[in-house]
Amino acid sequence: MNSKRNWMGQLLALTVGLTGLVSTGAQAQADYPTKPVKIIVAFPPGGTSDVMARMVADEMGKLLKQPFVVENIGGAGGTIGMDRALKLPADGYTLIQTGVGQNAVAHGLDPQLKYNSITDFIHLSQIHSGPNVLVVHPSTPYKTVKDIVDFAKKSPGKLDYGYTHAASGHMAMELFKQTTGIFMTGIPYRGGGPMLNDLLAGTIPMMFINQDAALPHVKAGKLRPVAVTSVQRNPLYPDVPTIAEAGYKGFEALSWSGMSVAKGTPQPIVAKLESALAQVMQSDNIKQRMGSVGFIIPAQGIKPYTAFVQSELDTWTQVIKTAGIKPQ
Numbered sequence: 001m002n003s004k005r006n007w008m009g010q011l012l013a014l015t016v017g018l019t020g021l022v023s024t025g026a027q028a029q030a031d032y033p034t035k036p037v038k039i040i041v042a043f044p045p046g047g048t049s050d051v052m053a054r055m056v057a058d059e060m061g062k063l064l065k066q067p068f069v070v071e072n073i074g075g076a077g078g079t080i081g082m083d084r085a086l087k088l089p090a091d092g093y094t095l096i097q098t099g100v101g102q103n104a105v106a107h108g109l110d111p112q113l114k115y116n117s118i119t120d121f122i123h124l125s126q127i128h129s130g131p132n133v134l135v136v137h138p139s140t141p142y143k144t145v146k147d148i149v150d151f152a153k154k155s156p157g158k159l160d161y162g163y164t165h166a167a168s169g170h171m172a173m174e175l176f177k178q179t180t181g182i183f184m185t186g187i188p189y190r191g192g193g194p195m196l197n198d199l200l201a202g203t204i205p206m207m208f209i210n211q212d213a214a215l216p217h218v219k220a221g222k223l224r225p226v227a228v229t230s231v232q233r234n235p236l237y238p239d240v241p242t243i244a245e246a247g248y249k250g251f252e253a254l255s256w257s258g259m260s261v262a263k264g265t266p267q268p269i270v271a272k273l274e275s276a277l278a279q280v281m282q283s284d285n286i287k288q289r290m291g292s293v294g295f296i297i298p299a300q301g302i303k304p305y306t307a308f309v310q311s312e313l314d315t316w317t318q319v320i321k322t323a324g325i326k327p328q
Helices: 001-030 046-066 074-085 099-108 146-156 166-179 194-203 210-217 267-281 283-294 302-323
Strands: 035-042 068-072 094-099 120-138 162-163 185-189 206-210 225-229 255-261
Touching: 001 225, 001 267, 046 068, 046 094, 046 120, 046 255, 046 267, 046 283, 068 099, 068 162, 074 094, 074 099, 074 225, 094 099, 099 166, 099 255, 099 283, 099 302, 120 146, 120 210, 120 267, 120 302, 146 166, 146 210, 146 225, 162 166, 162 194, 166 206, 166 302, 194 206, 194 210, 206 210, 210 225, 255 267
Parallel strands: 035 068, 035 094, 162 185, 162 206
Antiparallel strands: 094 255, 120 206, 120 225, 120 255
């Protein structure tokens, strides 16, 4: 009898303890965040991805009353940072900046990646989207997409372009060649800076570049914009046609990023982050800063961003396969 009474007492104590743990866990999720939140950016400081992440971090910190701190973990086209992020607890205190390179292009380059961009993440919201611009040195005769395509078809391989392996501009160029059916000769560069310097010097005649990076050189007359890679014209380049307008309907190649968390993050925290990001992205400060560099604010939320990541993954995997691009 005593043993039965002891067993019942132990069971009651265990039940009360578990109830307390559940209650404590629920309260912690409701109070989230109660400490600083890390945002892992899978690229070095200073680039577009880093700038976007820090802009969002500032506004999220103000809204949720805790610091959002950016940590840069670069290397291997963004894949090192992504892999590292997934090794941290899925508790909402690590956000992961996802983007075209590490979450779409990377899968085409390496089918054996250590992570799956669809099944390993909850994609909270897209942050920015902007086109590449096809730019040429002003000394060249090319003023339209037709000029470039016509020359390349008459003289296959005689027209050069610069590219940085697996960057959004490289992908845009591969899609451009495949869409227009032309062959040109690519000149590889290890970084966008040296490539841009060679274009400005006239060493190479053309390349695709992010619209924000091209803008000051276009304004100074040092580069001539031929076309943008978005479906709609970009507000910073109102007189520059899209490639779709040049006769290649549906052509689109974007630079983009967003915020995600690891799969397994508690749903109440996911919902709070999704709502906070949507609120931040509609703030006047964000709208002004994004518009000043020609970026648009995409549709917010988990559903549209997840669908977009899947679409981009499918697109660039096929482009890479067709082009026969290999990882470096």
